[in-house]
Amino acid sequence: MLTNENNLPFFQRFLIYQKERFPFFSNGIFLMAFAFSAISYSRVCRGASGFVDWKLFVSAAITTISLFFLLRIVDEFKDREIDAAHRPQLPVPRGLISFRELKWLGWAAIAVQILVNLLFTPRMFGWLLVPQAFLVLMMFNFFVPDWLNRHWVAYVLSHMFFFPAIDMYSSGMDWYMEGPGHAPVGMVFFFAVSYINGLVWEVGRKIRTPENEEFNSYTKMYGLRKAVWIWMGVITLAFAMAVAASSYVNLGWLGAGLLLVIYGSSLLYGILFLRKPTVKLSRLIELASGGWGLLMYLTLGALPMILKWMGY
Incomplete structure (x- = not known):
């Protein structure tokens, strides 16, 4: 007898969801390389020897992965009407994961970011707020959703600033935590x-x-x-x-x-x-x-x- 996937326990449904929408293994490898490269580039750029303390890299890697996962969740909420109308085969429109569960996953991602930075890099909280605040703006389409939806180029160009916002945080593990306090x-x-x-x-x-x-x-x-x-x-x-x-x-x-x-x-x-x-x-x-x-x-x-x- 086949089991409806929507009736599976939450953890099993979450595994299906992440496989389709945010594969943690492959994305994790890419995003760890992303964080490592940002730190390394900053370090070599300013002529520093060695690498940053391992705690700084762990904080950058975990925070970067959780920020991109949070971006995935933000997009689910932001695009809910479009997905329901045009992409019913996706996990959320087909009922695999509810918006209530996504909300809790989002809060869990934020909790991970706060906990990791509190334990390893409390001085980076200010820089962590940069990508977090940008995610809030993205979720509400910069509070001009109708205008952005009519101007797709502006929509895309504005949302891409999320990438350098995370770079500022990750690279700050070098130039802010172990460097002069400003980026090279x-x-x-x-x-x-x-x-x-x-x-x-x-x-x-x-x-x-x-x-x-x-x-x-x-x-x-x-x-x-x-x-x-x-x-x-x-x-x-x-x-x-x-x-x-x-x-x-x-x-x-x-x-x-x-x-x-x-x-x-x-x-x-x-x-x-x-x-x-x-x-x-x-x-x-x-x-x-x-x-x-x-x-x-x-x-x-x-x-x-x-x-x-x-x-x-």
Whole structure:
């Protein structure tokens, strides 16, 4: 006898929900690399030796993961009417998880952030408020929901500031907790890269073919070719900004070369999609958007730290 998944115990339903909407394992790896790279980049950028105290990294990693999970929950509330009307197959519209349960999960994520920072990094509470406050603004669409819904470009551009807001918190584990109290100049480029990478991810995950089109995809809004050109333009801008950021951690031609390989490999899927749009290639563009971000962050943050440890 088949069991209705909506009648399963909460923990089992939560496992299904996170698998579909926020896979903790894969997202956790990406976000730990995100936090590690932000800290490492700041550290190398200002010429400091070694890495930050392990407690600082643990605090940054756990807080970053929980902030992005909180973003997922905020989006569930913010998009509830749209999802119910256009995406009934998603976990919340189909009744797997209730909004009441999501609310408790959100409060649990906030409690984790407060507890971790209270235990390990109490001085970072002020910086933690930056992404938290931004999430509140996002939840209410900056208190101008009708205007933003009519101006989609402004909607997307405003929401992408969440990425550098988290970067400010994570990198602050170095420049604020163990440094001079202000971010090094190179962090401006790192923050800019994070912002643009948010756009790469946002556009890349919403490129579709006619047979798997969705109501809010960029291919539906702008047409197939224009949407792909927008994605390729944004990832090109991210590449240029990443090269600029690499110059502040003395990566030189090595950094530029690695970034070029990552960028070129990602861009190839867009070019192939323009020649022959397929569902498989649309999914590869989405994967490439995340892969570019992960490898780019590791190049900017982890690589210079490793080279420094090796004495180069």
